Amino acid sequence: MIKKLMLAVATLVASMGFAFAQVDVNKADAAALDSVKGVGPAMSKAIIDERTKAGPFKDWSDFQKRVKGVADKRATQLSKAGLQVNGQSKDGAPMAAAPAEKAAKPAKSSAKPADMKAKPADTKAKPEAAKSAT
Numbered sequence: 001m002i003k004k005l006m007l008a009v010a011t012l013v014a015s016m017g018f019a020f021a022q023v024d025v026n027k028a029d030a031a032a033l034d035s036v037k038g039v040g041p042a043m044s045k046a047i048i049d050e051r052t053k054a055g056p057f058k059d060w061s062d063f064q065k066r067v068k069g070v071a072d073k074r075a076t077q078l079s080k081a082g083l084q085v086n087g088q089s090k091d092g093a094p095m096a097a098a099p100a101e102k103a104a105k106p107a108k109s110s111a112k113p114a115d116m117k118a119k120p121a122d123t124k125a126k127p128e129a130a131k132s133a134t
Contacts, residue, residue: 021035021082022082022084023035023036023082023083023084024084024085024086024087025047025051025057025063025083025084025085026051026056026057026085026086029048030044030045030048033047033048033083036078036081036082036083037081037082038074038077038078038081038083039078039081039083043067043069046067046068046069047067050066050067054066056086057085057086058085058086059085059086059088060075060079060085060088060090060091062085063075063085075090076090078090
């Protein structure tokens with residue numbers, strides 16, 4: 001029972017790594033393409049067939065022209081999921097570093113309490129200035 005539980009946890013951790021991995025359509029095999037959310041076996045086969053027939057994809061517009069069923073909206077979704085063409089994400093799609101930006105936000109919010117601590121010091125100075133003026 002414990003072995004099954006440990007295997008399930010290990011599988012979950014391994015699959016989480018695939019969720020954020022960047023996959024280049026010009027280098028990936030069918031399994032790597034299938035790991036991208038929104039790419040199934042049929043699309044991965046179409047990508048590999050087109051890549052074999054006409055060579056590597058030059059950019060996202062070339063990819064969209066050659067792979068049936070990939071319009072701007074779907075290309076943006078695939079790019080957000082980690083699909084790349086020649087190491088480039090689709091314009092308008094955030095890079096995979098977006099979680100790092102979210103991690104930076106708490107650092108900014110931690111600076112706010114320091115500012116709040118400074119304000120009471122300023123308010124103490126004002127009454128003292130008022131006392132000395134009278």
